[in-house]
Each structure stands twice: as C-alpha cells, then as structure tokens.
Amino acid sequence: MKDLFERIIKDKGPLGKWAKQAEGYYVFPKLEGPISNHMKFNGKEVITWSINDYLGLANHPDVIKADADATKDYGLAYPMGARMMSGHTKYHEQLERECADFVSKEAAYLVNFGYQGMVSAIDTLVSKNDVIVYDMDSHACIIDGVRLHHGKRFTYRHNDIESFEKNLVRAARIANETGGGILVISEGVFGMRGEQGKLKEIVAFKEKYNFRLLVDDAHGFGTLGKSGAGAGEEQGVQDQIDVYFATFAKSMAGIGAFFAADKEVIKYMQYNMRSQMFAKSLPLAMVKGALKRLDMIRTMPELREKLWENVNALQNGLKEKGFNIGKTNTCVTPVFLEGDVPEAMALVNDLRENHRIFCSIVIYPIIPKGMILLRLIPTSVHTLEDVDLTIKAFSAIREKLEHGDYKKIGAEIMM
Numbered sequence: 001m002k003d004l005f006e007r008i009i010k011d012k013g014p015l016g017k018w019a020k021q022a023e024g025y026y027v028f029p030k031l032e033g034p035i036s037n038h039m040k041f042n043g044k045e046v047i048t049w050s051i052n053d054y055l056g057l058a059n060h061p062d063v064i065k066a067d068a069d070a071t072k073d074y075g076l077a078y079p080m081g082a083r084m085m086s087g088h089t090k091y092h093e094q095l096e097r098e099c100a101d102f103v104s105k106e107a108a109y110l111v112n113f114g115y116q117g118m119v120s121a122i123d124t125l126v127s128k129n130d131v132i133v134y135d136m137d138s139h140a141c142i143i144d145g146v147r148l149h150h151g152k153r154f155t156y157r158h159n160d161i162e163s164f165e166k167n168l169v170r171a172a173r174i175a176n177e178t179g180g181g182i183l184v185i186s187e188g189v190f191g192m193r194g195e196q197g198k199l200k201e202i203v204a205f206k207e208k209y210n211f212r213l214l215v216d217d218a219h220g221f222g223t224l225g226k227s228g229a230g231a232g233e234e235q236g237v238q239d240q241i242d243v244y245f246a247t248f249a250k251s252m253a254g255i256g257a258f259f260a261a262d263k264e265v266i267k268y269m270q271y272n273m274r275s276q277m278f279a280k281s282l283p284l285a286m287v288k289g290a291l292k293r294l295d296m297i298r299t300m301p302e303l304r305e306k307l308w309e310n311v312n313a314l315q316n317g318l319k320e321k322g323f324n325i326g327k328t329n330t331c332v333t334p335v336f337l338e339g340d341v342p343e344a345m346a347l348v349n350d351l352r353e354n355h356r357i358f359c360s361i362v363i364y365p366i367i368p369k370g371m372i373l374l375r376l377i378p379t380s381v382h383t384l385e386d387v388d389l390t391i392k393a394f395s396a397i398r399e400k401l402e403h404g405d406y407k408k409i410g411a412e413i414m415m
C-alpha cells in the first residue's frame with residue numbers, strides 16, 4: 001500500500017508546483033508597515049494596489065483606537081463557546097441589528113469567516129430535493145458550498161442571462177419532480193474582473209420560476225450604492241435579494257461576515273448552520289471593532305466619494321492609454337495583457353523593483369492561457385499622484401512586453 005503523503009510530496013498541486021520560483025515574492029510576499037497606499041516590500045517602498053481596504057479603514061486612527069480599547073477591555077478570547085451555548089453577547093446582537101438595518105433586511109446573523117460562512121449557509125439553506133443554479137465564475141466559497149449539496153445543481157455561463165434562463169428551466173423541471181425549490185446564487189461583484197452580477201436581470205425571472213436568490217456581495221458592501229449598501233442597492237433590487245451576504249474582510253477592514261434576510265430565514269440559520277453551531281463565536285473585540293467601522297461607513301460618505309474619485313481617475317486614465325480593463329463597473333480594476341507565464345513573472349518583477357508598483361497578478365489556469373491579468377484595487381487613501389505614477393509604469397511595461405523584452409528574463413526566473 002502507498003504512503004498517503006507520497007502523492008502530496010510528488011504532485012504539489014497546480015500552484016504549489018511553482019513554489020520554488022514564486023515563494024516569498026510572487027506568492028506569500030511580505031508587505032510591511034502600516035496598511036496603506038504605500039508599504040514596504042523587499043526593503044523598498046511600493047505603491048500597494050492589492051489590498052481590499054476600499055475605504056481606508058484598516059489604518060484609520062479611530063478604528064485602531066476602537067480595536068485597541070475593545071481588546072484592552074475583553075482580550076481576544078471573550079466570549080468562549082459557540083453562539084448557541086455560551087458565546088452570545090448583546091454586542092453580537094447589536095452588530096447583527098445594525099448590519100440588517102444597513103442593508104435593509106429584517107435580521108442578520110454573524111459568521112466568523114466569509115468563506116466558511118458561505119459554505120455552511122449554502123449547506124443550511126438547501127435540502128436534497130432542492131436545486132441550485134449558480135454562475136460559473138463563482139468564488140471558491142460558493143463552489144465549495146455547492147459541493148456539499150446532495151441534490152442537483154446547474155451552472156450558467158458567467159453573467160449570461162440566456163444561459164441562466166436555460167438552466168432555470170432545467171432546475172424547474174427537476175424541482176417539480178422532487179417537490180423541492182430553487183436557490184440561485186450570484187456574486188454582487190465578481191471580485192477578479194470587477195463586473196457586477198446581473199442582479200436586475202436575474203430577479204426579473206423570479207415570478208416565472210419562483211426561486212430564492214442568495215448574493216455574495218463581498219466587494220459591493222461599502223463601495224456600491226447610494227449609502228454603500230452594495231450591489232443590490234446600486235441596481236435598485238435590494239428587496240429582491242432573499243439572502244444577502246457580505247464579509248468584513250474588505251470595506252470593513254476586519255474579519256468576520258454576516259448574512260441578512262427575513263426574520264424566519266435568519267432564525268432557521270441560527271438553529272441549523274453548522275459553522276456557527278459547532279465553532280466558537282466571533283471574538284468581542286472583532287464585534288466591537290466592526291460596530292465602529294459600520295458606523296463610519298454609515299456616517300462618512302466622503303470615504304466612498306474619495307474612493308470613487310480614485311477609481312474613476314485610474315480606470316479612465318488606463319482606458320485613455322488604450323489598456324484593456326475588461327467590463328468592470330466597480331472599484332476592482334483588471335488590466336488584461338497578452339503574454340505567457342514566464343513573461344508575467346518578469347513583468348511583475350520589473351513593476352515591483354523598478355517602478356515600485358505592487359499589484360496582484362493572475363495567470364492561467366484562473367484566466368485563459370496567453371493572458372496576464374494585473375488586478376488593481378483602488379482605495380480612498382490612494383492619491384492622484386499614485387494613479388499617475390501607476391499609469392506611467394503600466395505604459396512602460398506594456399511597451400517592453402510588446403517588444404518581447406520579458407521573454408528571456410522570464411525564462412531565467414522559471415529555471
């Protein structure tokens with residue numbers, strides 16, 4: 001019989017196989033200093049475009065103080081136990097009430113991590129007779145939640161409404177046979193390419209197919225809509241979203257997440273959601289910190305205004321220079337270039353070392369072969385000078401890429 005670890009050591013996985021070339025630089029890099037538009041990487045100051053601190057709250061003095069005060073008062077252990085048993089406090093309830101109010105829902109339920117919460121929520125909401133219909137480009141937490149489902153599931157082509165309806169028809173046929181219902185899942189904002197989910201078009205089918213809609217609005221919360229309540233507010237369909245989800249890991253610059261829905265649905269989740277029934281509750285310091293952040297999002301629209309000033313300057317500037325930024329209609333700013341993996345490595349190295357720009361790089365198999373995606377996340381603490389320098393740097397690297405300058409360097413990096 002084989003040793004279980006034989007395969008793990010030999011086959012390191014699709015990303016792990018690049019560890020030797022990539023670790024510490026392209027993956028698991030160490031950004032140092034306070035979270036901001038400028039941080040240190042490899043001992044040098046860089047402009048950071050890879051941090052989802054949309055509203056600049058991570059290093060805001062009022063947030064730091066709220067976190068410090070709460071930690072001083074309660075430590076990081078309090079409360080001990082799962083919510084149902086001994087991990088419940090009035091502050092958890094207050095945060096849930098305030099989150100629900102902010103996104104115009106009756107009630108909310110906190111979870112400790114967005115990823116884990118989403119997996120568990122999908123598992124909780126459906127039975128084996130129900131059918132799930134979800135977007136092909138969904139975040140891993142949705143895909144993994146669907147994996148737990150014992151019934152049928154259908155994917156539709158990304159944001160393709162024709163494909164969506166085709167799959168709804170299939171789902172309806174099955175649900176009619178099993179006596180179950182349909183759960184549709186979309187993201188409010190697809191975080192890799194920055195396109196909003198077509199929520200308005202999706203909800204138009206609700207009457208005909210009688211489905212319930214779950215929306216993962218990780219990137220929309222705090223950034224989209226008049227009040228910052230997200231993609232549903234932006235598209236005028238918040239009341240049609242049956243279960244709304246947002247993480248605290250992005251605009252809220254914290255940790256944790258919440259689901260918001262009608263009272264009965266949240267009550268059901270409280271009594272049936274395994275990730276919360278069988279795990280310790282969110283520490284109070286995080287809860288109190290989240291209350292402060294939510295208050296700032298509600299009362300300081302200037303943070304969102306500054307964010308959008310930077311988003312518009314960056315996206316318009318890139319478009320003016322002829323860059324392909326895809327179909328983004330959110331803050332997430334993808335820049336698509338043509339090149340292979342070694343070239344991508346050399347190009348990012350040049351960006352970091354010579355232009356002092358730090359952004360995320362996405363390559364095959366996450367996007368098609370021959371493409372390089374550089375992903376920029378503007379925040380309210382970036383400056384127009386950061387934007388200017390970045391567009392200049394991007395123009396310089398594009399010229400070198402088109403000239404083939406990165407081919408040889410890239411091949412050396414990959415050795």
Ligand SMILES: Cc1ncc(COP(=O)(O)O)c(C=O)c1O
Pocket residue numbers: 113114115116118139141187191216218219247248249256257
């Ligand atoms: C769309 C989406 N959903 C869920 C998550 C997971 O959230 P968390 O970081 O709170 O686990 C993320 C963040 O990485 C995300 O981008």
